[in-house]
Amino acid sequence: MLAAAFLADAANAGTAQAQNRQEQQRTKRIADEARPGAAPVDLTPTERRALLKAADGRSSATAGALKLGAKEKLVPKDVSKDADGTVHTRYDRTFAGLPVLGGDLVVHTRGESRTVNRATSARISVPTTEPAVAAATAKKTALSAAKAEGDTQGRADGAPRLVVWAADGTPALAWEAVVTGVQDNGSPSELHVITDATTGRKLREFQTVRSAVGHGQLNGRVDIDTTRNGDVFELYDGVRNHKTYDMNGSGGEGEEDTTTLFTDGDDVWGDGLPGNRQTAAVDAAYGAKETWDYYHETFGRNGIADDGRETSSRVHYGDSVSAAFWDDGCFCMTYGDGENNERPLTSLDVAAHEMSHGVTSNTAGLDYEGESGGLNEATSDILGTSVEFYAANPNDPGDYLIGEEIDVNGDGTPLRHMDKPSKDGFSQDYWTPETKDLDPHYSSGVANHFFYLLSEGSGAKTVNGVAYDSPTYDNLPVPGIGIQNAQKIWYRALTTYMTSTTDYEGARTATLQAAADLFGRTSGTYEAVGDSWAAVNVGPRFVDGIAFTQPADQTDAVGQPAELRIVAAGSAAGDLSYSATGLPDGLSVDAASGLISGLPAKAGDFTPTVTVSNASGQSDRKSFAWTVIPSGGDFFVNPTDLAIPAEGDPVESPLLVTGRTGSAPTALEVSVDIVHSYRGALEIDLVGPSGAAYRLKDANSRDDENDVHETYTVDASAEPAEGTWKLRVRQKFLVGSGSIDSWKLTF
Missing domain, CATH: 2.60.40.10 (Immunoglobulins)
Structure with a gap:
């Protein structure tokens, strides 16, 4: 009994020690100092132009060093410089003079050292730059896509342009058509539709006007900057090159925009009530000021595009429009007046969120779909939240709630919760294979949760009077590093390492590299980044370093x-x-x-x-x-699973044949095993070593059975037996999903 009691006490003591360690980890705060050499240099517009000009001058040499094809050219888009002299140059790419969408890359140089982050690892090449599908067909496809999204006023914005689509799969010649109109929340629509210029299939569509929906709330008494012009004051902030306009109810439901610069006789603006048209303008100007100051003082950024160009805010958009949005076209923020024109959407977090979309589009350019779309939305939540903490407005203190002032739900609850995103009923707390299929506002939950955990750590705590209780995927605690350091890591990852196609795995890699740059790879901060991603089911935790x-x-x-x-x-x-x-x-x-x-x-x-x-x-x-x-001799098999994209480019599964001489037989047997929910959508070819294709199966919309388990006989006598054979599978319809399970050649 004594021994048993001793063992029980020891076990209880061990459990208590483990609980104490977890509690210490939960309440621990890592306070590393950022490495000065990784801090961004505050470039003047002249210095920035000079760096871009120099990058343009050596773009051919850079393309050669990166082993790009002879028809590929690099076009400098953005540049930044670290205090230690490292220069980060972001390039767009062209092929035979055509823009390559999804071909962007970032080159990091310091002395003779050069590294690169690419949006795609695929070799950029297309068989021809002559489209088989007319531009008019692509335009019709785009208009139909806009109508399907609920835009009844959609109209083509110019003629489609010919591009190379490289954002996923094998690069393809494509048309990019733009349809402008009105989204279902009243904000403008600018829908980009990508159509394969060879087959006519729609490859992708994405929206470039990002909008927030809800009812506005004012920021209280705030300081704004104006400019005197004769006898009046204009709502023009000359320090930040920002103007605030009155849209006078124009712009909604497809109307033309009519804007007037706000002016005032005594430089006392608004009265805090929505009935005074200047009140919304004050809040908009204040939001722009705080956002500009945040980016400049925290990161040395000279405006949204880091080039000092003029931006503007436009208030009183449309009639009772419950929307606010950033538009790259006008380089401006636009705010509706909300329900019954009584609640303008001019709260600080809305302004900072939407303007941060402008920062994203001028840096990583994250595609607004799939996991990169979730990262795009999360970036605006993350940096918008950081602006809110920076501003320290007593009427809206910093918190990890998104849209808490706009009451979009009508019951006082926030639009999104960073500590536990699933509280909104739609967002994800943790990554799953389905994350890529969610609306970006909901797939953003994974990154939002990561950022909260990285900033504050897991478990129950109160910040600025708001109670949080953040869980982890593996039920293990993580420490916080503070929002000041967390925001530096995210911003550096965004502007230095992310590209248009970055997914959650890529975001983990980018933020780890950013943490290594800023704090060192041996720092507690570096491990905290990895462990915070593990806490949302992206990658593993650190164990013994x-x-x-x-x-x-x-x-x-x-x-x-x-x-x-x-x-x-x-x-x-x-x-x-x-x-x-x-x-x-x-x-x-x-x-x-x-x-x-x-x-x-x-x-x-x-x-x-x-x-x-x-x-x-x-x-x-x-x-x-x-x-x-077994494989070889008379039969060769490839057992590797390969996913088949839905109505996209074909996938090819290779099979190496060795040890056989002469030509392939006149009766080559091709055994195919595909797991698929709608085999009628599949078109299957055998591709010989010469590159010639042999049709095995046509798509057939009337064949609604599952799976393909067939052996086909092909006269392949024109092919050499030895070499690499391929099974090419294309899903021609959107319906169904599946993968190649295995396939075999029998000689």
């Missing part, structure tokens, strides 16, 4: 190229090293990069163990299953 992502189980075939990159990050000094035991025969791991590759030599079931070690002697190891199936 190593964040090691569990490798997925693998299936490959004898003689077929196999490759797996081990993903890990280290927070200790020095580089990580990789080793492995139990790999299939023929495979090996590169000790420096963690890349496992080779040609499996023997069939069987293997259980490799990969060990990741740092220079301090700490290590982590993970095991996984690797199955190698």
Whole structure:
């Protein structure tokens, strides 16, 4: 009994110690100082133009150094410079003179060192730049897409332009058509529709006017800057190059805009009531002032585009319009007057959120769809919240609630909650495979939750009088680093490392790199960034200085190229090293990069163990299953799963044939196993080593069965037997989803 009691006491003590450690971690605050060398330099407009001009002058040499194709050219878009001399140049790309959408990249140079972040790793090339589909067809597709979105007033904004679409899949020649109109909340619409110029399929659509919806709230008595012009004062802030206009109820429901610059005789503006037209103008001017000051004082940014250009705010838009939005076209913010024209949407967080969309479009240019769309919305929430903390307005103190002043729900609750996004009933607390399919306002929850955890840490706490209780995906605590450091990390990641196609995995990589730049890879801040992402189910936590992502189980075939990159990050000094035991025969791991590759030599079931070690002697190891199936001789098989995009570019699954001489047979058997919910949507080809395609199956809208499990016979005698064969699968209709499970050639 005594021994049992002793063991029980020891167990209880161990549990108590673990609970104490978790409590210490929950309440811990990391207070690292940012490295001065990584701070952004406040460039004058002249210095910025000079850097862009220099980048343009060496763009051909840069393209060559990056091994771009002969028809590709780089066009400098933006540039920033660190105190240590590192220059970050953001480029757009063209191919044969055509804009490449999704081809943007950022080049980081310091001395002779050069690194690059790319929106796509695909080689930019298209077979022809002559469209098979007329521009008029693309225009019709775009107008139909706008109508389907509820825009009954949509009209084409000029003729479609020919582009290369590279945002996903294989680059394709495409038309980009723009339809302007009115969104269902009353704000303007500028819908971009991408149509394949070869097949006529719609590839993508995205909205470029970002809007917020709700009822406005004033900011109270505030200071604004004006300019005297003769006998009157104009609501023109000359310090920040910003003007505030009265739209006089114009602009809604497709009307032409009519704007008048606000003026006043005694330089005392508004009375705090919505009946006075100047009141909304004061709040708009104040929001622009605080947002401009925040970006300038925190990051040295000279306005929204960092070039000092004029911006404007426009109030009293339309009639009872409950919307506010940023528009890159006019480089302006526009505010409706809300329900019954009594509640202008001019609160500080709305202004800062929407103007931050302008910062995003002039830096990373995050696409407004999929996971990058969620990151776009989250960036405005994150930086808008940071402006609110910066302004320290007693009428609207800083908090982690989005739109708490506009009462969009009609019951006093916020539009979004950063500490637990699911409180709104729609947003996600944690990443899932479905995140990419959500509206960007809801998929933003993953990044919003990350930012809150990084700033304040998990668990219950009160900030500026607001109570929060933030959970984590793995039920483990994370410490906070403070919003001042968290915002620096996010801004640097956005402006320096993110591109138009960055997803959540890419955002984790970008913020880790930003943390390493600002605070060092051996800092507690660096680990806090990784652990905060793990807390929202993006990547692993750090354990003993190593964040090691569990490798997925693998299936490959004898003689077929196999490759797996081990993903890990280290927070200790020095580089990580990789080793492995139990790999299939023929495979090996590169000790420096963690890349496992080779040609499996023997069939069987293997259980490799990969060990990741740092220079301090700490290590982590993970095991996984690797199955190698027979292949070679008379038959060759590719067992690797490959997802099939919905109504997009085809996917190709390669198969290497070796050890056979002469030509392929006249009766080559092609066995195909595809798991799919609507096989009628699938068009399947065999592609020989010569590049010639052999049709195996046509799409058939009347075939509504699932899956494809068929063996086809092809006369392939015109092909050499040896070489790389491919199974090409295209989903021609939007209905259905699935993947290639495996396929086989029998000679």
